[in-house]
Amino acid sequence: MPKARPPSDPVSPSPLSPAEAAYINQTVRRYGTDAIIRNYGPDPKRLHLHVETTKDTGMEYHECLGLLMCNIVRDQISFAVTKRGTRIRGNAKLAYRQGVVI
Secondary structure, three states: OOOOOOOOOOOOOOOOOHHHHHHHHHHHHHHOOOOEEEEOOOOOOEEEEEEEEOOOOOHHHHHHHHHHHHHOOOOEEEEEEEEOOOOOOOHHHHHHHHOEEO
16 A cells, blocks of 8 residues: 555634624624634635634524625635534635634
8 A cells, every 4th residue: 555645734724803803703603602703725816714613503603604705806716604512524624724813
């Protein structure tokens, strides 16, 4: 069997302006005041956000994503929500490992 590669170094996410961070906090607080928001995307043209909350996702997900897309100018906005206590999958692992809490 081939030898496994060593783990890659963590990449710091692209910084947000204070106005963008404040707007994201205000918008995502629709999930509740206990929501934890992480920015984990290294590309400044793309915004990658992960939200961890105790609330079930419903129409708030689509509403938050629509508001973020209307008011934050980026080529792509990725928005994922994980309920606290569930198994972490996909890009949520990246957010937990190298994301910055907003």
